[in-house]
Amino acid sequence: MALKNVIVAGASGTIGTPIVAALLAAGQFNVSALSRPDSKSTFPEGVTVKRADLSSRTSLTEALHGQDVVICTLNDEAAQLQGELVEAAYEAGVERYMPNEWAGHDMNVEGTPMEEVYEGKRAILRLLDEKVRLAEKDGRGFAWTGLNTGVFFDWALQTSFLDISLPPAHSAKIWDSGTAQFSATTLSTVGRAVVSILTTASGQTRNKLIEIESFSVSQNEIVAALEKVTGQKWKLEKTSMEEQLGTAGANLEQGKFLEAFYVWVRAWVFSGNEGAKLMKAEEGNKLLGVGGESIEEVVGRVVRGEKV
Protein backbone atom coordinates (compact mmCIF):
# COMPACT_ATOMS: atom_id res chain seq x y z
CA MET A 1 0.00 0.00 0.00
CA ALA A 2 1.28 3.49 -0.82
CA LEU A 3 2.79 5.45 2.08
CA LYS A 4 0.71 8.63 1.96
CA ASN A 5 0.24 10.18 5.39
CA VAL A 6 3.64 11.35 6.63
CA ILE A 7 4.40 13.08 9.93
CA VAL A 8 7.77 14.68 10.66
CA ALA A 9 8.90 15.18 14.28
CA GLY A 10 11.19 18.24 14.32
CA ALA A 11 9.77 19.47 11.00
CA SER A 12 11.04 23.05 11.40
CA GLY A 13 14.65 22.07 12.16
CA THR A 14 17.87 22.00 10.13
CA ILE A 15 17.02 18.74 8.38
CA GLY A 16 13.25 18.63 9.05
CA THR A 17 12.73 21.77 6.92
CA PRO A 18 14.24 20.44 3.63
CA ILE A 19 12.57 17.04 4.15
CA VAL A 20 9.16 18.71 4.53
CA ALA A 21 9.88 20.89 1.46
CA ALA A 22 10.70 17.80 -0.62
CA LEU A 23 7.59 15.94 0.61
CA LEU A 24 5.36 18.92 -0.26
CA ALA A 25 7.06 19.32 -3.68
CA ALA A 26 6.44 15.64 -4.47
CA GLY A 27 2.70 16.42 -4.33
CA GLN A 28 1.65 12.93 -3.28
CA PHE A 29 1.76 13.06 0.51
CA ASN A 30 -0.41 14.46 3.29
CA VAL A 31 2.31 16.12 5.36
CA SER A 32 2.03 16.77 9.12
CA ALA A 33 4.45 18.18 11.70
CA LEU A 34 4.70 16.70 15.20
CA SER A 35 5.57 19.65 17.42
CA ARG A 36 5.86 20.28 21.17
CA PRO A 37 2.79 21.89 22.82
CA ASP A 38 4.74 25.05 23.74
CA SER A 39 6.83 25.25 20.55
CA LYS A 40 7.07 28.57 18.70
CA SER A 41 8.15 26.80 15.48
CA THR A 42 6.33 27.74 12.29
CA PHE A 43 5.58 25.50 9.29
CA PRO A 44 4.89 26.05 5.58
CA GLU A 45 1.39 26.18 4.14
CA GLY A 46 0.03 22.72 3.48
CA VAL A 47 1.45 21.20 6.68
CA THR A 48 -0.99 20.03 9.37
CA VAL A 49 0.38 20.65 12.87
CA LYS A 50 -0.12 18.01 15.58
CA ARG A 51 0.96 18.85 19.12
CA ALA A 52 2.27 16.23 21.54
CA ASP A 53 4.33 15.91 24.69
CA LEU A 54 7.40 13.88 23.68
CA SER A 55 7.55 12.21 27.09
CA SER A 56 3.92 10.99 27.02
CA ARG A 57 3.14 7.86 25.01
CA THR A 58 -0.63 8.50 25.18
CA SER A 59 -0.20 12.01 23.83
CA LEU A 60 2.16 10.77 21.08
CA THR A 61 -0.06 7.81 20.06
CA GLU A 62 -3.05 10.13 19.72
CA ALA A 63 -1.05 12.55 17.54
CA LEU A 64 0.29 9.73 15.31
CA HIS A 65 -3.11 8.11 14.74
CA GLY A 66 -3.81 7.70 10.99
CA GLN A 67 -0.18 8.24 9.92
CA ASP A 68 1.60 5.77 7.60
CA VAL A 69 5.09 7.17 8.17
CA VAL A 70 6.93 8.81 11.09
CA ILE A 71 10.19 10.64 10.30
CA CYS A 72 12.25 11.58 13.35
CA THR A 73 14.36 14.71 12.88
CA LEU A 74 14.29 15.84 16.51
CA ASN A 75 17.29 17.69 17.89
CA ASP A 76 19.83 15.47 19.66
CA GLU A 77 18.59 16.30 23.17
CA ALA A 78 14.94 15.55 22.37
CA ALA A 79 15.94 12.43 20.41
CA GLN A 80 16.88 10.81 23.71
CA LEU A 81 13.10 10.36 24.10
CA GLN A 82 12.90 8.59 20.73
CA GLY A 83 12.06 5.22 22.31
CA GLU A 84 8.63 6.59 23.29
CA LEU A 85 8.09 7.84 19.73
CA VAL A 86 8.86 4.37 18.32
CA GLU A 87 6.49 2.71 20.83
CA ALA A 88 3.75 5.23 20.03
CA ALA A 89 4.28 4.81 16.27
CA TYR A 90 3.86 1.05 16.58
CA GLU A 91 0.77 1.42 18.80
CA ALA A 92 -0.77 3.93 16.36
CA GLY A 93 -0.41 1.47 13.45
CA VAL A 94 2.35 3.36 11.57
CA GLU A 95 3.91 1.32 8.71
CA ARG A 96 7.33 2.94 8.24
CA TYR A 97 9.60 4.64 10.79
CA MET A 98 12.66 6.70 9.87
CA PRO A 99 14.91 7.04 12.95
CA ASN A 100 17.19 9.94 13.91
CA GLU A 101 20.25 8.89 11.89
CA TRP A 102 21.08 11.67 9.35
CA ALA A 103 24.91 11.48 9.57
CA GLY A 104 26.79 8.22 10.23
CA HIS A 105 25.82 5.31 12.41
CA ASP A 106 29.05 4.49 14.25
CA MET A 107 30.76 7.80 14.85
CA ASN A 108 33.32 6.40 17.24
CA VAL A 109 36.52 8.28 18.08
CA GLU A 110 39.02 6.36 20.18
CA GLY A 111 39.59 7.80 23.66
CA THR A 112 36.29 9.77 23.70
CA PRO A 113 32.79 8.93 25.04
CA MET A 114 31.34 8.93 21.47
CA GLU A 115 30.79 5.18 21.74
CA GLU A 116 28.35 5.78 24.65
CA VAL A 117 26.62 8.68 22.85
CA TYR A 118 26.01 6.52 19.76
CA GLU A 119 24.84 3.55 21.82
CA GLY A 120 21.53 5.47 21.99
CA LYS A 121 21.18 5.24 18.18
CA ARG A 122 22.03 1.53 18.19
CA ALA A 123 19.42 0.93 20.92
CA ILE A 124 16.74 2.56 18.74
CA LEU A 125 17.58 0.24 15.81
CA ARG A 126 17.38 -2.79 18.15
CA LEU A 127 13.95 -1.58 19.35
CA LEU A 128 12.81 -1.11 15.74
CA ASP A 129 13.98 -4.64 14.85
CA GLU A 130 11.97 -5.94 17.83
CA LYS A 131 8.88 -4.17 16.46
CA VAL A 132 9.48 -5.68 12.99
CA ARG A 133 9.51 -9.19 14.54
CA LEU A 134 6.41 -8.40 16.60
CA ALA A 135 4.62 -7.11 13.48
CA GLU A 136 5.42 -10.37 11.64
CA LYS A 137 3.85 -12.32 14.54
CA ASP A 138 0.86 -9.96 14.64
CA GLY A 139 0.40 -10.25 10.87
CA ARG A 140 0.72 -6.50 10.22
CA GLY A 141 3.14 -4.36 8.27
CA PHE A 142 5.90 -2.42 10.01
CA ALA A 143 9.36 -1.50 8.73
CA TRP A 144 12.08 1.07 9.37
CA THR A 145 14.62 2.85 7.17
CA GLY A 146 17.59 4.86 8.44
CA LEU A 147 19.34 7.36 6.17
CA ASN A 148 23.05 8.12 6.63
CA THR A 149 24.20 11.21 4.79
CA GLY A 150 27.60 12.22 6.18
CA VAL A 151 27.93 15.96 6.83
CA PHE A 152 25.12 18.30 5.72
CA PHE A 153 27.36 20.18 3.26
CA ASP A 154 25.60 23.53 2.71
CA TRP A 155 24.67 23.75 6.41
CA ALA A 156 28.30 23.01 7.38
CA LEU A 157 29.62 25.80 5.14
CA GLN A 158 27.04 28.28 6.39
CA THR A 159 27.81 27.50 10.06
CA SER A 160 31.63 27.03 9.71
CA PHE A 161 31.09 23.55 11.18
CA LEU A 162 34.02 22.16 9.18
CA ASP A 163 36.36 24.88 10.54
CA ILE A 164 36.13 26.62 7.15
CA SER A 165 34.61 30.11 7.12
CA LEU A 166 32.92 31.84 4.19
CA PRO A 167 33.58 35.47 3.16
CA PRO A 168 34.15 37.96 4.67
CA ALA A 169 36.29 35.81 7.06
CA HIS A 170 38.02 33.79 4.27
CA SER A 171 39.69 31.55 6.82
CA ALA A 172 40.11 27.87 7.62
CA LYS A 173 41.64 25.76 10.36
CA ILE A 174 43.12 22.72 8.63
CA TRP A 175 43.31 19.50 10.64
CA ASP A 176 46.59 17.59 10.09
CA SER A 177 47.19 17.26 6.32
CA GLY A 178 43.62 18.35 5.42
CA THR A 179 43.36 15.44 2.99
CA ALA A 180 41.01 13.09 4.94
CA GLN A 181 38.04 12.27 2.72
CA PHE A 182 34.52 12.34 4.15
CA SER A 183 30.99 12.04 2.77
CA ALA A 184 28.86 15.16 2.50
CA THR A 185 25.30 15.67 1.30
CA THR A 186 23.32 18.82 0.56
CA LEU A 187 20.11 19.35 2.53
CA SER A 188 17.92 19.29 -0.60
CA THR A 189 19.48 15.96 -1.67
CA VAL A 190 18.57 14.48 1.74
CA GLY A 191 14.97 15.63 1.12
CA ARG A 192 14.85 14.02 -2.33
CA ALA A 193 16.33 10.80 -0.96
CA VAL A 194 13.58 10.60 1.68
CA VAL A 195 10.92 10.97 -1.03
CA SER A 196 12.51 8.07 -2.98
CA ILE A 197 12.57 5.92 0.18
CA LEU A 198 8.83 6.43 0.59
CA THR A 199 7.97 5.93 -3.10
CA THR A 200 10.09 4.18 -5.75
CA ALA A 201 12.44 2.46 -3.28
CA SER A 202 10.02 1.71 -0.44
CA GLY A 203 10.40 -2.07 -0.89
CA GLN A 204 14.22 -2.18 -1.21
CA THR A 205 14.77 0.09 1.81
CA ARG A 206 12.80 -1.93 4.39
CA ASN A 207 14.67 -2.48 7.69
CA LYS A 208 17.96 -1.09 6.40
CA LEU A 209 20.43 1.70 6.94
CA ILE A 210 20.90 3.38 3.57
CA GLU A 211 23.95 5.53 2.82
CA ILE A 212 24.04 8.44 0.36
CA GLU A 213 26.37 11.36 -0.46
CA SER A 214 26.39 14.34 -2.79
CA PHE A 215 30.16 13.76 -2.99
CA SER A 216 33.13 12.83 -0.87
CA VAL A 217 35.50 15.68 -0.18
CA SER A 218 38.36 16.88 2.06
CA GLN A 219 39.01 20.20 3.84
CA ASN A 220 41.73 21.05 1.26
CA GLU A 221 39.36 20.38 -1.64
CA ILE A 222 36.67 22.63 -0.12
CA VAL A 223 39.17 25.48 0.35
CA ALA A 224 40.40 24.99 -3.26
CA ALA A 225 36.80 25.17 -4.53
CA LEU A 226 36.12 28.32 -2.47
CA GLU A 227 39.30 30.00 -3.77
CA LYS A 228 38.45 29.11 -7.38
CA VAL A 229 34.84 30.28 -7.12
CA THR A 230 35.65 33.58 -5.34
CA GLY A 231 39.08 34.29 -6.87
CA GLN A 232 40.33 35.04 -3.32
CA LYS A 233 42.88 33.34 -1.06
CA TRP A 234 41.84 31.74 2.27
CA LYS A 235 43.86 32.44 5.46
CA LEU A 236 44.97 29.00 6.65
CA GLU A 237 45.76 28.00 10.21
CA LYS A 238 47.05 24.52 11.12
CA THR A 239 45.79 22.29 13.89
CA SER A 240 46.12 18.61 14.72
CA MET A 241 43.78 15.86 15.84
CA GLU A 242 45.81 15.61 19.07
CA GLU A 243 45.49 19.33 19.82
CA GLN A 244 41.74 19.32 19.11
CA LEU A 245 41.05 16.25 21.24
CA GLY A 246 43.00 17.96 24.06
CA THR A 247 40.72 21.02 23.74
CA ALA A 248 37.65 18.77 23.84
CA GLY A 249 38.96 17.05 26.98
CA ALA A 250 39.44 20.45 28.66
CA ASN A 251 35.89 21.49 27.64
CA LEU A 252 34.52 18.30 29.15
CA GLU A 253 36.38 18.88 32.43
CA GLN A 254 34.78 22.35 32.60
CA GLY A 255 31.32 20.78 32.12
CA LYS A 256 30.98 22.08 28.53
CA PHE A 257 29.74 18.80 27.07
CA LEU A 258 28.21 20.21 23.88
CA GLU A 259 31.39 22.09 22.94
CA ALA A 260 33.41 18.89 23.46
CA PHE A 261 30.85 16.88 21.48
CA TYR A 262 31.15 19.11 18.38
CA VAL A 263 34.96 18.71 18.44
CA TRP A 264 34.55 14.92 18.65
CA VAL A 265 32.14 14.95 15.69
CA ARG A 266 34.70 16.96 13.67
CA ALA A 267 37.43 14.53 14.83
CA TRP A 268 35.34 11.68 13.40
CA VAL A 269 34.69 13.57 10.14
CA PHE A 270 38.40 14.36 9.68
CA SER A 271 39.64 10.94 10.89
CA GLY A 272 39.87 9.41 7.41
CA ASN A 273 38.18 6.33 8.91
CA GLU A 274 35.76 4.12 7.09
CA GLY A 275 32.37 5.45 8.15
CA ALA A 276 33.32 9.12 7.73
CA LYS A 277 33.55 8.19 4.05
CA LEU A 278 30.32 6.20 3.60
CA MET A 279 31.43 3.06 1.76
CA LYS A 280 27.95 2.11 0.49
CA ALA A 281 26.95 5.59 -0.65
CA GLU A 282 27.33 4.78 -4.35
CA GLU A 283 24.86 1.92 -3.97
CA GLY A 284 22.42 4.12 -1.99
CA ASN A 285 22.71 6.98 -4.50
CA LYS A 286 21.86 4.63 -7.35
CA LEU A 287 18.89 3.14 -5.51
CA LEU A 288 17.44 6.54 -4.57
CA GLY A 289 18.41 8.42 -7.74
CA VAL A 290 20.55 11.07 -6.00
CA GLY A 291 24.21 12.17 -5.86
CA GLY A 292 26.76 13.15 -8.48
CA GLU A 293 26.67 16.88 -7.69
CA SER A 294 29.70 19.05 -8.44
CA ILE A 295 31.57 20.41 -5.39
CA GLU A 296 32.45 23.67 -7.15
CA GLU A 297 28.91 24.27 -8.32
CA VAL A 298 27.45 23.71 -4.84
CA VAL A 299 30.18 25.84 -3.19
CA GLY A 300 29.46 28.62 -5.73
CA ARG A 301 25.76 28.58 -4.93
CA VAL A 302 26.39 28.70 -1.17
CA VAL A 303 28.83 31.64 -1.55
CA ARG A 304 26.34 33.55 -3.76
CA GLY A 305 23.50 32.81 -1.29
CA GLU A 306 21.55 30.92 -3.96
CA LYS A 307 19.27 27.93 -3.36
CA VAL A 308 21.34 24.71 -3.21
Ligand SMILES: NC(=O)c1ccc[n+]([C@@H]2O[C@H](COP(=O)([O-])OP(=O)(O)OC[C@H]3O[C@@H](n4cnc5c(N)ncnc54)[C@H](OP(=O)(O)O)[C@@H]3O)[C@@H](O)[C@H]2O)c1
Ligand atom coordinates in the same frame (compact mmCIF):
# COMPACT_ATOMS: atom_id res chain seq x y z
N1 LIG B 1 24.92 15.33 9.27
C1 LIG B 1 25.04 16.55 9.75
O1 LIG B 1 25.91 17.33 9.35
C2 LIG B 1 24.05 17.04 10.78
C3 LIG B 1 24.00 18.40 11.11
C4 LIG B 1 23.04 18.83 12.02
C5 LIG B 1 22.18 17.90 12.60
N2 LIG B 1 22.29 16.58 12.27
C6 LIG B 1 21.40 15.58 12.88
O2 LIG B 1 20.06 15.81 12.43
C7 LIG B 1 19.15 15.48 13.48
C8 LIG B 1 18.24 16.67 13.72
O3 LIG B 1 19.02 17.77 14.15
P1 LIG B 1 18.64 19.26 13.75
O4 LIG B 1 19.88 20.08 13.87
O5 LIG B 1 17.90 19.26 12.44
O6 LIG B 1 17.66 19.62 14.93
P2 LIG B 1 17.19 21.09 15.35
O7 LIG B 1 17.05 21.93 14.14
O8 LIG B 1 18.08 21.60 16.43
O9 LIG B 1 15.77 20.79 16.04
C9 LIG B 1 14.75 20.08 15.37
C10 LIG B 1 13.45 20.20 16.13
O10 LIG B 1 13.47 19.43 17.34
C11 LIG B 1 12.35 19.84 18.11
N3 LIG B 1 12.67 19.80 19.55
C12 LIG B 1 12.12 18.94 20.44
N4 LIG B 1 12.59 19.12 21.66
C13 LIG B 1 13.49 20.10 21.59
C14 LIG B 1 14.31 20.74 22.56
N5 LIG B 1 14.32 20.36 23.83
N6 LIG B 1 15.09 21.73 22.11
C15 LIG B 1 15.10 22.12 20.81
N7 LIG B 1 14.34 21.52 19.86
C16 LIG B 1 13.53 20.53 20.25
C17 LIG B 1 11.97 21.25 17.62
O11 LIG B 1 10.72 21.11 16.96
P3 LIG B 1 9.36 21.78 17.53
O12 LIG B 1 9.73 23.18 17.90
O13 LIG B 1 8.43 21.70 16.38
O14 LIG B 1 8.94 20.95 18.70
C18 LIG B 1 13.08 21.57 16.63
O15 LIG B 1 12.65 22.38 15.56
C19 LIG B 1 20.01 15.09 14.69
O16 LIG B 1 20.14 13.70 14.70
C20 LIG B 1 21.35 15.71 14.39
O17 LIG B 1 22.43 15.00 14.97
C21 LIG B 1 23.19 16.14 11.37
